[in-house]
Amino acid sequence: MTEEFVSAKDRIISASIDIISDAGLDSLTIKNISMRTNITESMIYKYCSNTDEILVDVVTTYFKFDSGIFKTIATKDTSYMDKIFIYVDAYSSYYNSYYSLSAIMLQYEELLHNTHTREIVEKGYTFRRECLTKLFQGALDNGELTCDYTAEQLADLLLGIFIVCSLNRRVIQRRKSYKEEINILYDKWIKTLGYNK
DSSP states (O other), X not given: OOGGGSOHHHHHHHHHHHHHHHHOGGGOOHHHHHHHHTOOHHHHHHHOSSHHHHHHHHHHHHHHHHHHHHHHHHHOOXXXXXXXXXXXXXXXXXXXXXXXXXXXXXTHHHHHTSTTTHHXXXXXXXXXXXXXXXXXXXXXXXXXXXOSSOHHHHHHHHHHHHHHHXXXXXXSOOSSOHHHHHHHHHHHHHHHTTOOO
């Protein structure tokens, strides 16, 4: 999509995500956003009053994916394990195609110390964790998965896979895509729990 079809607000959010990905939260300034977007600083101030407001939009954008995918999953007439795989596959596809966005996950701790983003991160992360826990609980209750882990522990382990793959992607040169890395690791992990498709 060309620049003229993307709203200035969306360009500001996208550029902010890229800046955070490239240089960290401290580098998120109106000046840097202006240089990245080719939008004047005074024009940026028409869309937002400060970088804290932009950061709120960034974090909100980051967690938007979850509400959409979990709504879609709820409509699927399939097993709980299939629903979990649908989430894993959609998650890995989304973050595979938007490299910079995964940097937000690696900033959770810092974002939790920011009074403007703390509540959004708490709500978004808790929502993600609770939805995954419900799916794993359904799989355990239906006998689709039998293991010594609780549904919460399984959700936490899956979230750990996402974080590790995101960090590896940024630190270690990989030949496989983010999507491939997550799907391979997920498949191996789920088999160790005794689940075979």
